[in-house]
Amino acid sequence: MKILLGILAAAFIASSQAETLTVYTYRHYESDEILFKKFTEKTGIELEVVKSKAGTLIDRIKSEGEKSPADILLTVDAGRLHLAKEAGVLQSLRSETLEARIPAHLRDSEGFWFGFTQRARVIAYAPERVKPEELSTYEALAGPEWKGRVIARSSSNIYNQSLLASIIANTDEKTAIAWAGAVRKNMARPPQGSDRDQMRAVVAGLADAAVVNTYYLGLLANSDSEADRKVASQLAFFFPNQNDRGTHINVSGAGIVATSDNVAGAQKFLEFLASDEAQKVFPATTSEYPAVPWIEWSPLQQSWGAFTADTTALSKVGELNAAAIRCFNLSGWE
């Protein structure tokens, strides 16, 4: 009982401290902790961090209403950022610094959110079984020559949803359903596991190619485990759609919460995330590409080579997220 009272007291004392910024985040990375610390050192603003399960933070801000302590919402994927904007939990911000540093397609056109890191959705393949000229686009993976040779994870995964949303954005829903259905039929096994498991399965010979996120490539290549590094070394990577719209990318981004009572501090935080100092941290720690174009990539990213990224506005992709889930449900891709 005493312990409980102690916790309660501590919680109340903690919540009454001044000059803080509360960050609600979906991201669970060491890199972010490094950055949060740097921000506090630089500005003296203490950060309170609430990490949560995908999706529920928006509901939480909504139900907390006026009383919400949140100042910043930081999340992976444009779809969620868009949901947050639609739900009315974000506010728009005009910042010359942010607009000058972050390319237009990586942020919301009305300034409700800004992307800070990018990940590309690429094709990992076994070089001894796939010739690079066999690979061209995401669309080509639906062809009959890929029967039983391709794998990907579940459609509940947000990166797959965004990829399909980008296909809808560039074609239409009917094409997207047909594509997802055909790729599903080509899969060497039903969708499951993480992106890392897809790559392991390719190396083990179950399939020849997998649709994966560059973040996970970095994870395997930099792993503490020798077995993981071996898997990474036996794969080759291909950036699809180089001759048309470019490879699909996704962002981690943030926006200022509508009910924030420290908008000035929140703006400082967003501008800090876009600074050279912060942007340099991402390639080195999480193998995410920086959003600011002139920041140097990590040696590993450089080894994957330069690529043309899909510049379809991510706010558009975000808008189509629900449509993408619907198309997946109709296509049979579990």
Add this chain to the structure above:
Amino acid sequence: MIASGARSFWRGIDGWSTSVAICALVLLAPLIAVFFGLFEPSAYWGHLAGTVLPGYIANTLIVVLGVGILSVAIAVPTAWLVASFDFTGRRFWEWALIMPLAVPTFTSAFVYYDVLNFSIPLIVKVRELFGFDASQWTERVIRYGTLIILLTSVLYPYLFTCLRVAFSREQSVYFEAGRVLGQSNGSIFRRVALPLARPALVAGLSLIVMEVVNDYGAVNFFGVPTLTEGIFRSWFGLGDRVAGIRLAAVVICLVFFILALERWQRRRKRFAPALSNTYTHERLALSRKRAILANVLCAVPFIIGFIYPVAKLTHWAIIASTDFNFLRFLKQVSTSLSLAVGISILIALLAFFLAYCTRLHGGLFRRYTDSATIGYAIPSVVTGVGVMTLLGALDNSPLASIWSFTLSGSVAAISFAYTVRFLTVAYMPALSGIERTCGSLQEVSQSLGQSRWRSMTKIYWPLLRGNLLAGGTLVFIDLTKELPLTLILRPSGFETLATHAFGFAKEGLIYDSAFPSLMIILLGVWGLRIIHRYTEI
């Protein structure tokens, strides 16, 4: 008749009954808050029903049935062996077979998905020999099988503990009678022990069913989308709250359907409690050969549910040990520990109070208290969002000006949600303890001029201490493993061992999740040790 019923109802209203009614109402409030939305229009319900819903229901049924049947297959023989026979190693197994309860389901899922990767060469071979379709079926059987085995391996102890107590205490006198009448051990088991253990079987199985339908992590990772995964997808993916709630309602109906089916099947059979609590039965000694066989039988679930995951995690922990952040780890241990200890004590006390109140008023109040503990049957995500919605509404209502703090995002909010979900875990043992005390105890005490408060603290408290310790410690173990509610409601800067382990594992940083996972297991084993030492479970 009606008049007398009404009169006794009014006479029943006093401080005690009002407190019980308020408790029940407060605990049910978040669920009511959510289910209000059930009949609002839903944008995607029609679409879901026409596409993925049948698959969700089928997967849920397959996993529930698979885990249920396999749990019976493991728990019944091992519990019977440990309770009825004497063999070298028996005392060890009595304790070791409940140890998998300390392993969180999500940890087990990550560990066993790795095993699934080993099956790839076999699937490739099948494809070469028998074609694509055959390989798909092989893959499916292996994947569903592994999922069912891993879920069973950490959940069967719920059934094992219920059955072991039932076999060894309640019915021992019947066994002796059977033996005297010349029945063989097998025949006593089939004709006496098993039918008599039925309430225990049902109690254990219903806990398992509720745990299985609540699981999100394991089924998602194994590509077996169940109803609970559907709730997440429609609520937080499609942004359709009403569709999410409706799916939750399907889950709840499913759970109650299974429970009702059992009740209907049992119909009028009645199960009298033990004739005597003091009767001790003698265990039959097993021959050397059979003792070896018994040891092997007990070892299988223990290895799958405990030894293998712990060994694998230790291996991962060694890989991750190079950049281990000890300070952060200590902080998480202290958060997990203080939260779990504090709240499990609170829940145990509340359970004791409610259980005692059933003694005061009987029938009607039993219904109140039972409904207060319904939270366990509700998927955690619904409870979490219910608490969030309710407290958010309170914070933004005129009422909030009475107090100066915000309920949302506080430790109080998360404690409340834990209580809604886990009260029943402590309430059930407390209730069974109350039911085993003499029915007239309360009247005797009152007729001797003792107040209810004094009867509760001086008579029932000493009698029920063991049950409360067991119940409270079970809650403690559940809390150290708890994930969905913590993720949805946690205050700022709040990181428990479970959220840390899951967060890293989900992002593919599986090795970094090993240390906190091992610590959760250690705390769980410690809790089980307490239960095992001081109580009969």
